[in-house]
Amino acid sequence: MATPVIIQKMGQQMESGIIKEWFVTDGDYVKENDTLFSMETDKVVVEVSSPTTGFITITQDKSDDEIPVGEVVAYIHEQSTLARIEIPNKKAPIITSQDLDKEIKNLNGNSYRIIASPYARKLARENNIDLSKIKGTATNGRIIAPDVLAYLKNQNDLLSTPNKNNLDDSTNAANIKRSIEISLTPMRKKIVNVIEQSANSIIPVTITKTVRVDKLVQLRNEMKQEGINFTPNDFIIFSVSRSLQKFRSFNSQFSTSKIIEYQNINVSFAVAVENGVIMPVIHDADKKSITEIAIERKQLIEDVRNHKISKKSLEDGTFSISSLGEYGIDHFSPVVYPTQSAIIGIGSIQKAPVIEGDQIQIGYLLSLSIVFDHRVNDGALGAEFLQEICSRLERPLKTILSS
Template sequence: MATEIVVPRLGWSMDEGTFVEWLKADGEQVNAGDMLFVLEGEKAAQEVESFDAGLLYIPAESPRAGDTVLVSQVLGFLLEEGETPPEYKPADAPVSSVLDEPNVTPPQLDKSEKSSINRAGRRNIASPRARRKAKELGIRLDGVSGTGRNGRIRERDIVAAAENGVVKPAGTASSAVIAPTQSGTLKPLTNVRRITAQRMQASAQQTVPVTLHTKFNAKGLIAYRDSLKSSGMTPSYNDIIIKLAANLLRECPELNACWTAEGVYVYDQINIAFAVATDNGLLAPVINQVDKLMLDDVAEYSTELIEDARAGRLGEDQLTGGTFTVSSLGTFGVDHFTPVINLPQSGILGIGRIVAEPLVEAGEVIAGQTMSLSLTFDHQVLDGAPAAHWLQKLVHALTSPREHIS
């Protein structure tokens, strides 16, 4: 009996992905455990393993490289020797934008509702769960921006709108992207770019960000790292800062938390996400329970994750679960910047470059080296004073790392 090859769900919020390539040829023998195809999920491309064996049959109408595919969509079949392939039914292209929407008689609309829909240019596309949640919370769909494909409204969009008070009054025009006014070329969005844009928009809507900037004498940090060069793997400056930040987050738990409608949700574990620039876009792999790791472990994990990120080998599980984020632009010659909070979190630390400049010590001007830090925090979760006090503690630890790294 033929075994269907279907699109798996790589992450809890994944509804669709991008088919990248087959790793086996049509008609080739596939064994259980073989890597069968590559699928790009919300943040990374991942090889998908076959759990069954058989001869691979790839229908002529099956998705091609770059095509958008839905979770559970059939891609092909594994057949027994001499077995006739079953009929293949390609997924209808529009399905992804209106998936699981019931076929109902359109309700009668009053004039205000009709005018609202006419101005928007089309009706709101929402899943049944989103519609039920909207009805339960008394929210009008024309005031909600959908994060699904083609603007489809999901249940979490309704919840986010209710929690953050961003629902538009009935009859107001929905927000729209201003169209280009000059000739140019449209670059299609990759999954990574699309998801990054959605998360940045969500962060802007759901947080009240404030950024604090500071600068400190990096002499002690540089000396500490230099002293480690003779031992095994030399940690980067980022590794040292990640470790010290994790150690200090217990002293300001609100920075290892997120905002919810019911209150501040403080995470039990300290899992640090750190930004990695790749050819496919920005990724933020996660090191779990950093406060319980040795510095050597942090350096080893970060090196492996960076290599995997740039080689496209990261799995979805390596990109989720972060409770605080660290981002560095120091290698690009940047001093201060404004990092964007990575939801669902309340804080992100930006690392600037180390630069040679005059310093004053004991009333004397000397040649020194400084580093800049930028802390963005959600003012809904904590106030400026505790955030500044935590940043001050981090700076103090970085001037003498050996005394603070366990």
């Protein structure tokens, strides 16, 4: 009796996924709910668990190809169906019959076999790399994809280092230079699709303003001492949601010859992940306190990074913010999401000289850039909207008390 492991649908529009990394090898004994592999969809990377207990037979090793929803990638058997070989080193993992051709000799003349994930083996084959030269960093010295990529990068760096003994490097340029073709992941394809849609359908206008946030920094420090923690991004979401109550045309979408104005104010925010970005949503942000927003935003970030984000938490955003402040960026122009009409780019808070009357003071400055669809709103209204947000950031306590 064998139980199939199937690629299941994680979202309404999901048609396929990519297996990023197997955490078990062919023939391993797995328990129910043990993590088998990580899979990347067009929105997020999730971990797939075993549906039952038994011995696994991996049938699908398409680590760089899209696997359709519904396809079987493995079977869980009640009894082992593979020849299993004991290794002299008791701490070493059990090896399957598929590894028989990988036997090499160590320095002591004893036999051992290379333990590597299917994706790592595929990368090695494609780049003509001998796995015996790579030190695995996973459990029991298992070689995984990042180990192969690190080895390949190191080899490329060595190849690209100029040869001091060669007076004419140009003669060897063709032999030295190497390139790698990298297939687009579902997430990257989704990002490309969103950017292309935005570029082809939205006419963007960017307005930037720098605001002094001394009182916001002070209020945050005071509330932190009282056990209430929030970040500048939390307060920006809080302020934006309240400002959208007044400037509802920015909580909208342009559609053919009409404007769809959303009644709910759902603020999505960008979370950077490996090779992409995820946009979780705080629904009805205008009805939540600064503390509720701070708690929810923190939890959403943890869910994204732990691959536990729910489908609902990624849907129905009506306005977006994107922050590069932690990278020391002053200001930038993010891309407007196709189903929205505006987004705000948040820079870093920087301590800088500020002219106050005839005096020079030291203050905290923050730059905000609003990018909006010119078909929906004009520059003057965009300036008023941005000024409304900045005014709330300048007087944070009043903003909290009046909301």
